[in-house]
Amino acid sequence: MKFPIYLDYQATTPVDPRVLEAMLPFFSEQFGNPASRTHVFGWRAAEAVDVARAQVAALLGARSPEEIAFTSGATESDNLALKGVARACRDKGGHVVTVATEHRAVLDGCKRLEEDGLRVTYLPVDKHGMVSPDAVRAAITGGTVLVSVMAANNEVGTLAPLAEIGRITRERGVLLHTDAAQAVGKIQIDVEALGVDLLSLSAHKLCGPKGVGALYVRRGVRLSPQMDGGGHEFGLRSGTLNVPGVVGLGKACDICRLEMAEETARVRTWRDRLHAEIAGALDNVSLNGHPAERLAGNLNLSFAGATADAVMATMKEVAVSSASACTTAAVEPSHVLRAMGVKRLLSHCSIRFGLGRFTTKEEVDYAARRVIEVVRAVRAMPPMEQLAIVAARDRC
Ligand SMILES: *Cc1c(COP(=O)(O)O)cnc(C)c1O
16 A cells, blocks of 8 residues: 555546546647647647547537537636626626535636626525525526536535426526536536536546646537637637647546446445444544435545544545634634534534545555544544644644
8 A cells, every 4th residue: 555545536636547648749749739720730739639529528418529618627617607608698687596515616706796796696505515406496587697506516525406407497598507527527417418508627636637627518608708819719718728638638538438337336335435434433423415415436524523634634644635624713614514504613523535546445444444543532632732733733
């Protein structure tokens, strides 16, 4: 077993060696600009981009590769979807519906829309982090132009009832955007069956490289570009493409399409094993997220009486995370856990374990043993001592 052990797949993932191999030529011999129409260097790069576009489209069930626009990642895709629709549909109304537990890219994007005079409704979730389709239906008004609901939550893994929401938005003639950065390559996504009009994804969440992603834009959906200059990507996103990144994203999607079913089953087995071992040995462990409708690689647990920061500072050889990582009481707890009704104190005792393609049984068993050991030790400490461990880590 190699240390440290990486269990933070919702933050980012390692690049699959097959993805890296596909990318490498585009850093060296195949350096052409896909927008160069006059010579073979450009043609070859453009061909590689076409292949990648088709690979992304195939994973999403898109009707045409031309519905895929490459971006720098899901943050940019979210911004392009929200602001692009808001500007293009200004005459139709100024209302957007989203959910309180969305990623910052969507929530901060919505804040900006509010500054620009649009109205945004932030729907609540239940204790499992699930939004109700009826709440979506009730929030839609005559002026609603867009509903944005994330497919899978990055903190607690809860999967949204997208198909039902898609039926509602189609019925009402409102566009549906989904931030699917955590869902693509992990669960079956079919934009046609789901009735999704816009979908954001990011390569580095599916064993591809960082700094590249895509926005699926259903044919016929009008979107105002956020970046001007050159008219690349069907006029939606100007700028020379990151060709190695785009090739890597395509390859990563192709691997997911072929291996997702087998990989998800394996990851779920290790995730359930980790959960069972920890919950079997420790009292007062609570699961955050939906018990069943949840990403296979996500396990978010609260350990009452053991602050997440103290546990993580002690267990340095296992890389996990906590959305409320903080060293001072002033830092806000995770907005996701708060929206789910998790008590403030308990939210500071919550740790996210993210498992993925390269996670092994040995790593899971080691992590479970260490978590049990460390949580027991931290729980035995007075609160001031828990703070001191964190302060000591932050000094070095
Ligand atoms: C990671 C993530 C993002 C941001 O993606 P980047 O490509 O890093 O900009 C947005 N939304 C969700 C749900 C994510 O998990």
